[in-house]
Amino acid sequence: MLRCFLAIEFPESILNRIGEVQRALKSSKADVRWVSPENIHLTLKFFGNIEEFQIESIVKSIEEPIRTTSPISIAVQGIGAFPGLKNPRVIWVGLNDERKELVPFQNRLERELEKVGFQPEDRPFHPHLTLGRMRSNQGKDELVRGMERYREEGFGNFQVEGVVLFQSDLTPTGPIYTPLREIRLGR
Numbered sequence: 001m002l003r004c005f006l007a008i009e010f011p012e013s014i015l016n017r018i019g020e021v022q023r024a025l026k027s028s029k030a031d032v033r034w035v036s037p038e039n040i041h042l043t044l045k046f047f048g049n050i051e052e053f054q055i056e057s058i059v060k061s062i063e064e065p066i067r068t069t070s071p072i073s074i075a076v077q078g079i080g081a082f083p084g085l086k087n088p089r090v091i092w093v094g095l096n097d098e099r100k101e102l103v104p105f106q107n108r109l110e111r112e113l114e115k116v117g118f119q120p121e122d123r124p125f126h127p128h129l130t131l132g133r134m135r136s137n138q139g140k141d142e143l144v145r146g147m148e149r150y151r152e153e154g155f156g157n158f159q160v161e162g163v164v165l166f167q168s169d170l171t172p173t174g175p176i177y178t179p180l181r182e183i184r185l186g187r
Contacts, residue, residue, distance in 0.1 A: 001050065003168045004166060006043070018076075066109075072099075072102055074158060079091065092131060
């Protein structure tokens with residue numbers, strides 16, 4: 001069994017900038033499990049454990065929608081939290097695609113994947129990059145003050161040019177993501 005997910009990778013320059021802001025937020029000493037910058041990505045679909053033979057049906061089902069989609073421009077901007085800054089549980093960086101293509105693109109992939117047996121998510125897709133998850137309220141107020149400083153922070157713009165199917169291996173030191181397949185947009 002392989003633990004897999006479909007995601008968009010971000011350029012190193014954006015991940016480095018996110019890492020700088022994460023380090024500044026860590027100084028709050030809040031009880032947060034931070035995602036290491038090299039593991040930050042936009043998950044389009046989490047499959048959980050699948051059999052190796054299912055990789056081909058996943059790739060085949062999404063090839064057409066991906067190849068018929070032009071590259072998507074994304075601005076990586078702002079920091080926030082779910083459910084909100086008053087009670088942060090998940091700390092995130094915002095994604096803005098001015099032409100509003102990302103959500104319909106993900107929905108189209110979800111529909112194609114449902115045809116090959118993968119249940120759609122029950123929650124609507126809210127594009128964001130997870131920076132960390134609160135483990136307790138320790139240091140919360142100082143963390144929120146730090147987040148306020150970066151509320152409108154710009155991390156950079158880029159073009160989504162491909163989607164990657166990753167294998168995720170959970171280890172005591174954190175997950176290891178291995179790309180299995182990449183499908184390029186608009187090709």
